[in-house]
Amino acid sequence: MSVPKNPSLLEEEEESPETAxxxxxxxxxxxxxxxxxxxxxxxxxxxxxxxxxxxxxxxxxxxxxxxxxxxxxxxxxxxxxxxxxxxxxxxxxxxxxxxxxxxxxxxxxxxxxxxxxxxxxxxxxxxxxxxxxxxxxxxxxxxxxxxxRDMMYSVNKEGQSLLYLAAEKGYEAIVRLLMDNPVGNCSAERRLKNKSPVYAAILGRNIGVLKILWEKDQSSFHLRCDKGRNPVHCAASVDYHEGVNYLLNKFCTFAYQKDKHGFSPIHIASSKGYLNTIEEVLRHCPDSRELLTLQGQNILHVAAKNGRTKSFTSMLKMPELETLVNERDGNGNTPLHIATIHGHPKIVNSLMRDERVKVGLQNKDDLTALDIAEEYMETMASFRKRLTWMALRVAGAPRAQNTKFTRSKKSKLGKQHKKKNYRDQVNIILLVATLVTTVTFNAGFTIPGGYNNSNPNQGIATMLEKVKFQEFVICDTIAMYSSIIVVVTLIWAQVGDISSMHVALKLARPLLGIALVLTSIAFMASMYLVVSKLSWLAKFVMFMGSTFVIALVALFVPLCFLGSSNYLIFRYISYYPFRLMLFVFGSYTEDDELP
CATH class of the missing domain: 1.25.40.20 (Ankyrin repeat-containing domain)
Structure with missing residues (x-):
């Protein structure tokens, strides 16, 4: 018996993958x-x-x-x-x-x-x-x-019957044909386990198919989906107000049924921001505004939780919803509390401007909306929640009367978070201030136009007589010394306690703002000097520079003065920059997901 010369090669051949x-x-x-x-x-x-x-x-x-x-x-x-x-x-x-x-x-x-x-x-x-x-x-x-026409077709693996597919596409003739013939029909028991043609017609926005299904089999309209939702829930979830109108005309009780999460159709519409559907439900069932979720929340709570700014603002204007503005949920939270908790600054701003809103109401934890916002601010809160806090501060929202007592009960862990937050802020501002000091110091030795190399003015700046050069020197000098003061102040803050850090930050923020603004103006003046021979370019430099300096001021003012917004003048100073920030960044704070 002979032995293969290369056993490994033989093994590879035996174990090779199957050929296609x-x-x-x-x-x-x-x-x-x-x-x-x-x-x-x-x-x-x-x-x-x-x-x-x-x-x-x-x-x-x-x-x-x-x-x-x-x-x-x-x-x-x-x-x-x-x-x-x-x-x-x-x-x-x-x-x-x-x-x-x-x-x-x-x-x-x-x-x-x-x-x-x-x-x-x-x-x-x-x-x-x-x-x-x-x-x-x-x-x-x-x-x-x-x-x-006598063949029986089963549902596919997605649970879709022929009737479901025809209803979804809006094929009225085929739907009627399938309903009148054995082909594609399923027993009621099978329909409970699979996707309902009624929901398919709603999702496809096919009112004609919906009418045929009601005419042929009304019992299918009472079937619930796996989330416990009825057909009106389904229509409300896609803002199909024509379907909502048809269904509520047929069976008004649909509006009062709740799904597995405790949501009625009007809550679904509110969570999605579908104002037309909300109005349609209220027109048929005006008392549905009183319906609450499992957490005891009304439709304003739900809209505020999901950040539906446009629909929420419109709902505030509806007279029939006036009694809901200050209503509390199971935890004692009003819509203002809920909007604050979930960080929706535009909604908070709308509520703060509404005279009917009682901004000082406290929840079951004895917290006002501002107390909740400030709890978030003690940690590294998101930008959205910072805007929410700013919305409350510029409008003069009150704290609870027992705020100091409540805060005195905070744990050591909360204080550690606060200290860490202050340290992070100190480190960031210290880094920026150091960079500004370096830049302005270097700018003092690389002045625009350079120095005179001949007598009798040797070493004197060549553009000394020009107004823009004088502007450059003044702004650069103030910016450098301001940033140096910030650096020294924050160095002292590093060796102190929380209160000293807080005081140092209150001083450092406006000084750093001044340094950044003056550095920008100094740069703009120097650029103007070196391109002044070309008139259009010099004007462009001035226009762009002025625009960005104004934007910088608008962004920095709230950071500097909102901490002291108990003073009316500071709130007025901060209000318009805050409105600008809300306009620019507010659209990125909407939460589009259904809870």
Whole structure:
């Protein structure tokens, strides 16, 4: 018995992966190009049944490329190909139905195997009729239904019946046909387990289909989805107010039913910000405004929680919702509390400007909206929550009377967070101030225009007499000394306690703001000097520089003065910069997700 010279090579050959199917190149090329003569010649030379790598037969390929003559020839001479499936479980009829080619469907049904493939399902559980409906080919679907009206079709793996798919696409004639014939019908028990055609009609916004379904089977309208929602919930979730109107006219009780999360349809609409749907529900059921979630929240609470600014502002203007403005939820929170907790500055700003809102109300923890905002500010709060805090401060929101007592009960962990927050702020401002000091110091030795190299003015700046140069020198000097004072102040703060850090930051912020603004003006003046010979460029430098300096001031003023907003004058100073920030950044603070 001989031993192989290379055992490892033999092992590799035995363990090699399976080789994929392949079709003769000439045959494959003839089918894809639609060359019927070459196709016939290649088929005659083929020694066995040919399959492509995805297990496509010649009929699959001819159908995919819509070569009708080849399909006709195969259905006549080799009809058994009609029942063959590719790797995804598709027959040629599936492919033709997806393509919506009525002529291909007719050719395939000339085969003796035509009846057996109508109910064949692919890997997704779809028959050819499912595919025709899914891809929006109404005429092809009608042809397939007419081939056998007594055939029973099951639902696919997504739980979609033929009736569901037809309702979703809005095919009223097919919906009526399916309802009047055995084809595609399911028992009530099966419908409970699968997707309801009623929901499909709502999601597709097909009022005609909805009317047919109500006419034929009203019991299906009382079925709930897996989230416990009824059809009005579904219509409210997509802002289909025409559907809401139709359904509430038929069955007003839908408006008062709750899903598994305790949401009624009006809460769903409120969480999405769909004002038209809210108005439609209130028109039919005015007392639905009193409906509460499991947390005891009304529709204003829900809108505030989800940051629906436009709809919330409109809802505030509705007289019938006036009693909800200061209503408390299960935790004693008003809509103002909720908007603060979830950090929606535009909503907070709208509420603070409404005279009906009682801004000093406390929740069950004895906290006002400002107390809640300031708790967030003691940690590294998000920019959205900082804007929310600013909205309360510039409007003069009050703290609770027992705030000091409440704060005295805070844990050491809370104090550690506060100290860490102050240290982070000190480090950031210290870094910026150091950079400003370096830049302004260097600018003092690299002045625009340079120095005079000849007597009698040797060493004197060449542009000394120009106003813009004098502006540059003054601004650069003040900026440098301001930043140096900031650096020294914050160095002292590093060795102190929390209170000293707080005082140091209150001093450092405005000084750093002054340094940054004057550094910008100094840069603008120096650039103007060096390009002053070109009038349009000098004007452009002045315009751009002035614009950005104004923006810098507007952004920095709230940071400097909001901490002292108990003083009316500081609140006035901060209000307009805050409004600018809210306008620029407020659109990025909306929360678009349903809770």
């Amino acid at each position: 199917e392949s079709m003769e190149p000439e045959l494959y090329r003839a089918i894809t190009e639609g060359n019927i003569l070459e196709f016939v010649r290649a088929m005659q030379l083929a020694s066995c049944v040919q399959l492509s790598p995805q297990k496509h037969t010649v009929l699959h390929l001819a159908t995919s490329f819509a070569h009708h003559e080849i399909v006709k020839l195969l259905c006549k001479d080799l009809p058994f190909f009609l029942g063959d499936k590719n790797m995804k479980g598709d027959t040629a009829l599936h492919i033709a139905a997806r393509a919506g080619d009525s002529q291909l469907i007719s050719l395939l049904f000339q085969s003796d195997f035509r009846e057996s493939v109508l109910g064949e399902m692919n890997e997704d559980g779809n028959t050819a009729l499912h595919e025709a409906l899914r891809y929006g080919h109404e005429n092809v679907a009608r042809v397939l239904i007419d081939k056998n």
